Amino acid sequence: MPDFPGSPTPPPSAAPADGPAGPLVCSARGCRARAAWGLRWNNPRLHAPERRKTWLACPDHREHLSTHLAERSFLREVVAAEELPGGRE
Ligand SMILES: [Zn+2]
Numbered sequence: 001m002p003d004f005p006g007s008p009t010p011p012p013s014a015a016p017a018d019g020p021a022g023p024l025v026c027s028a029r030g031c032r033a034r035a036a037w038g039l040r041w042n043n044p045r046l047h048a049p050e051r052r053k054t055w056l057a058c059p060d061h062r063e064h065l066s067t068h069l070a071e072r073s074f075l076r077e078v079v080a081a082e083e084l085p086g087g088r089e
Contacts, residue, residue, distance in 0.1 A: 024056050024081050024084075025056060026056055026057055026058035026060075026061050027055040027056045027057060027061075027065065028057065028058070028061040028064065028065060031058060031061055033058035033059075033060065033061075034058060035057055035058055036057070036058055036059050036062070036081050037056070037057040037058075037059075037062045037078055037079070037080065037081055038054050038055070038056055038057075038078070038079045038080070038081050038083070038084040039054065039055040039056075039057055039062075039065055039066050039069060039075060039078055040052045040053070040054055040075075040076045040077045040078070040079065041053050041054075041055065041069045041074040041075050041076055042074060042076055043072075043074050052076060054084060055069070056081060062078070066078060
């Protein structure tokens with residue numbers, strides 16, 4: 001029976017506290033609040049119809065940002081931030 005007293009080395013945990021994707025921060029200019037909503041939008045002059053861009057919005061800026069997109073007929077849907085797919089643009 002070999003006798004190796006060394007304890008197994010745990011893998012290095014260098015992941016940042018906020019997780020690999022980082023915190024979801026509101027997209028409003030100058031706002032650092034945590035985003036609660038994802039505004040999914042598409043500019044048909046620039047994007048393919050199925051393409052979706054995502055703006056993140058905190059509760060305070062959801063109205064402002066969604067109105068901005070809706071006025072241009074860009075807004076497609078509003079979803080809770082935790083329901084957003086991993087990929088952000
Ligand atoms: Zn905000």
